[in-house]
Amino acid sequence: MQLNFAAREVAIKLVYYGPALSGKTTNLKALHQLVQEKSRGRLMTLETKDDRTLFFDMLPLVFKADSDHGSMNLRVKVFTVPGQVVHSSTRRLVLQGADGIVFVADSQLAETENNAESFLDLRANLKELGRSLSQVPLVIQFNKRDLPNIRTDAEIDELARRGKEPVSKACAVSGVGVLESFFGLLDRTWKHLDVEHDLRDKLGLKPEAFLAMAAASLGHAGQAAALSTAFIGGSPAGSTPTGGSP
Amino acid sequence: MTAQKTQGNALDVVGDVPIRLDEVIDRDALSEMCRSMQALFGIGVRVYASDGALLANVASELDICGLVNESSQGRGACGATVSAAKSVDPGDDGDVVHPCFTGLAYRIVSLDYEGRRIGRIVLGPYAPAGLREPPESLARTVPKLDVLNSTARLAAVARVKPEALGRIARHLKTTIELIIFSSHKAYVTSKLHLYSVRESYRALEEKTQRLEQAHTKLKELDRLKSNFLGTVSHELRTPLTSIIGYSEMLAEGIAGPLSKEQSEFVTTIHGKGEQLLALIMGLLDLSKLDSGTMSLRQAPMQISPTLKEVISTVAPVALKKQVELVLDDDGAACELAADAERLRQVFVNLVDNAVKFTPKGGKVTVRARVADGGPSDDDDGGSVLLAPVRRVVQVSVTDTGIGIPSGERAKVFDAFYQVDSSSTREYGGTGLGLSIVKRIVEAHGGTVVISANEPSGTANEPSGTAHEPSGTVFTVTLPSAQARRTLPSRLPPADRT
Numbered sequence: 001m002q003l004n005f006a007a008r009e010v011a012i013k014l015v016y017y018g019p020a021l022s023g024k025t026t027n028l029k030a031l032h033q034l035v036q037e038k039s040r041g042r043l044m045t046l047e048t049k050d051d052r053t054l055f056f057d058m059l060p061l062v063f064k065a066d067s068d069h070g071s072m073n074l075r076v077k078v079f080t081v082p083g084q085v086v087h088s089s090t091r092r093l094v095l096q097g098a099d100g101i102v103f104v105a106d107s108q109l110a111e112t113e114n115n116a117e118s119f120l121d122l123r124a125n126l127k128e129l130g131r132s133l134s135q136v137p138l139v140i141q142f143n144k145r146d147l148p149n150i151r152t153d154a155e156i157d158e159l160a161r162r163g164k165e166p167v168s169k170a171c172a173v174s175g176v177g178v179l180e181s182f183f184g185l186l187d188r189t190w191k192h193l194d195v196e197h198d199l200r201d202k203l204g205l206k207p208e209a210f211l212a213m214a215a216a217s218l219g220h221a222g223q224a225a226a227l228s229t230a231f232i233g234g235s236p237a238g239s240t241p242t243g244g245s246p
Numbered sequence: 247m248t249a250q251k252t253q254g255n256a257l258d259v260v261g262d263v264p265i266r267l268d269e270v271i272d273r274d275a276l277s278e279m280c281r282s283m284q285a286l287f288g289i290g291v292r293v294y295a296s297d298g299a300l301l302a303n304v305a306s307e308l309d310i311c312g313l314v315n316e317s318s319q320g321r322g323a324c325g326a327t328v329s330a331a332k333s334v335d336p337g338d339d340g341d342v343v344h345p346c347f348t349g350l351a352y353r354i355v356s357l358d359y360e361g362r363r364i365g366r367i368v369l370g371p372y373a374p375a376g377l378r379e380p381p382e383s384l385a386r387t388v389p390k391l392d393v394l395n396s397t398a399r400l401a402a403v404a405r406v407k408p409e410a411l412g413r414i415a416r417h418l419k420t421t422i423e424l425i426i427f428s429s430h431k432a433y434v435t436s437k438l439h440l441y442s443v444r445e446s447y448r449a450l451e452e453k454t455q456r457l458e459q460a461h462t463k464l465k466e467l468d469r470l471k472s473n474f475l476g477t478v479s480h481e482l483r484t485p486l487t488s489i490i491g492y493s494e495m496l497a498e499g500i501a502g503p504l505s506k507e508q509s510e511f512v513t514t515i516h517g518k519g520e521q522l523l524a525l526i527m528g529l530l531d532l533s534k535l536d537s538g539t540m541s542l543r544q545a546p547m548q549i550s551p552t553l554k555e556v557i558s559t560v561a562p563v564a565l566k567k568q569v570e571l572v573l574d575d576d577g578a579a580c581e582l583a584a585d586a587e588r589l590r591q592v593f594v595n596l597v598d599n600a601v602k603f604t605p606k607g608g609k610v611t612v613r614a615r616v617a618d619g620g621p622s623d624d625d626d627g628g629s630v631l632l633a634p635v636r637r638v639v640q641v642s643v644t645d646t647g648i649g650i651p652s653g654e655r656a657k658v659f660d661a662f663y664q665v666d667s668s669s670t671r672e673y674g675g676t677g678l679g680l681s682i683v684k685r686i687v688e689a690h691g692g693t694v695v696i697s698a699n700e701p702s703g704t705a706n707e708p709s710g711t712a713h714e715p716s717g718t719v720f721t722v723t724l725p726s727a728q729a730r731r732t733l734p735s736r737l738p739p740a741d742r743t
Contacts, residue, residue: 002261002262011262013260013261013262041359041360041361042427044427044430044431044434046431046434046435046438055434055435055438056260056438060360060361062360062361063361073361075262075360075361077262077360079260089441089442089445089449090438090441090442093256093257093260093438093441094260096257096260096261097257097260097261
């Protein structure tokens with residue numbers, strides 16, 4: 001997070017991580033479609049070769065929020081990493097300074113191993129950057145729910161209830177579940193930053209108010225709570241990951 | 247160089263660092279575009295960065311402005327208006343009209359990128375649609391102004407409706423913002439390319455370092471191995487020398503007369519001892535040649551004296567076996583840069599071998615010739631110039647022995663290989679001789695090949711023809727000293743000292 005008191009600006013960085021071809025870029029494109037035009041910048045897609053992300057994609061979302069201390073500018077930059085195994089160093093670069101992570105998993109049974117490998121890669125890269133999964137808010141999205149030969153809802157729910165991270169399901173190609181993952185992560189990220197940096201005092205902005213304003217600015221007024229809680233498992237929204245504060 | 251360091255160079259593109267308008271846009275190209283806007287709509291265009299730097303200024307002075315600027319008060323007021331237009335806050339909408347005292351106006355539109363104000367476009371001056379006569383402010387600011395003239399000049403300025411101007415301004419804003427986006431994207435891409443290259447370089451450097459360490463370690467191990475071999479062979483030879491020496495003394499009857507049977511046993515001990523010594527020496531040579539630690543004392547030499555020495559060494563054995571031994575060197579004179587002692591070893595081995603496998607009444611011929619080298623494997627032409635310096639000495643050792651089946655010929659140079667394991671007993675030997683020969687010849691940059699001793703006149707026929715070979719030819723080719731000095735090749739260079 002970058003906090004500029006003088007300019008009353010807060011910049012948050014969210015990263016979509018996951019194995020190759022799991023639909024990270026598709027999520028970003030859908031998100032771009034689903035948010036209000038005046039609050040979004042251009043979607044920057046870098047160097048695609050045969051529709052594969054070589055470096056990263058980036059979507060800036062910009063909106064104003066009224067706080068007790070006056071109006072402020074919020075900037076949420078959403079990145080995707082290149083999923084292919086060879087681009088590990090680029091993934092690490094993009095991951096640098098991430099405030100929250102959506103892990104986009106491929107629901108197909110055949111991709112189980114790639115999901116696990118990518119998750120271990122995420123863990124290793126965070127470690128290399130001197131951070132750990134317990135310090136970064138993370139939500140897991142099971143994408144491609146429309147395909148055959150996928151892990152069933154019941155199986156995912158069962159696994160999710162036993163795991164630490166909140167899990168949601170999506171079909172990013174048709175935009176289903178995209179906003180849920182985004183707002184779910186945005187909510188958890190802000191709450192985490194709030195605890196770490198005491199934002200409610202410094203900015204005069206409570207987490208609930210922040211999320212409501214974000215939802216309204218992005219064109220989904222009144223849906224903040226519904227969008228951010230469509231998860232199974234994980235710590236209940238509002239609590240923060242353990243070991244977050246230095 | 248650490249991963250962190252290479253990241254540092256690219257971090258700003260994955261962070262939230264504000265971009266600077268003057269860094270992502272080319273001033274000349276921007277001016278060109280603004281000129282075309284002015285030509286299209288007749289309205290001046292100025293583009294400023296957020297720090298006030300003027301990036302494009304395309305505005306021709308209107309007649310009314312020229313009139314106003316003739317007076318010093320007019321000039322002052324005009325300057326103040328222009329600088330106000332440069333700094334007036336365009337508000338949340340990023341679009342504001344700034345009036346001029348002449349009744350004209352400026353339209354100011356902000357340039358935004360990722361939610362940040364990074365500059366502004368100032369359009370004007372233009373005449374608002376409702377402007378009919380000069381406002382009071384004009385006469386107040388420039389009291390001495392020619393009213394009639396100024397009214398006429400003001401009337402000549404084209405009227406622009408606010409909506410139309412808004413559309414023009416928005417179009418220009420969109421265009422410039424698109425340029426900023428494209429240029430920022432190109433900047434990010436190039437930064438990442440650079441980062442990738444640096445990162446690959448760093449990874450390669452790390453790998454090289456690891457390889458270097460491994461190499462150093464291996465070299466050390468190799469040295470230890472050589473030391474070990476040296477020590478072991480020494481330790482093995484010392485007691486063996488005693489065994490050989492004492493058995494020899496016993497056989498000679500120095501310690502008293504021996505019975506026939508005792509003498510036979512002692513002679514066997516002595517013979518096997520010599521055999522074991524030869525095997526140890528052979529192994530030592532082989533390991534030295536393999537590890538490249540055998541130092542060749544290469545000096546200028548001729549092949550003939552060496553061959554004569556070889557013949558005289560092997561002659562007694564040949565005589566005993568009743569095998570004819572012939573040297574045909576035809577006065578072959580060509581300077582070699584070689585280790586004479588090692589070459590002697592090579593030819594003793596070959597000739598001894600030939601005698602060993604040739605039956606009674608047979609013939610072993612050693613033939614030496616000097617030849618121009620043929621085209622090399624990687625011939626790039628120019629052989630008419632290169633062949634004379636590519637001279638070689640060819641020595642062939644031909645026997646009329648049992649011969650070697652063509653399928654086995656390549657293998658005879660392998661260590662411990664025997665063509666027929668049952669013949670081991672008949673002919674003896676360790677199977678090391680030829681492998682040592684090959685390695686020594688190659689260490690001199692030469693080659694050794696084996697072929698069948700075809701009946702004379704048919705030597706060039708392809709192998710596998712009807713008649714069985716009646717013997718074997720080993721041909722050793724050694725490059726001349728001149729060839730090794732002058733030719734860039736895969737051959738190890740001659741030691742010129």
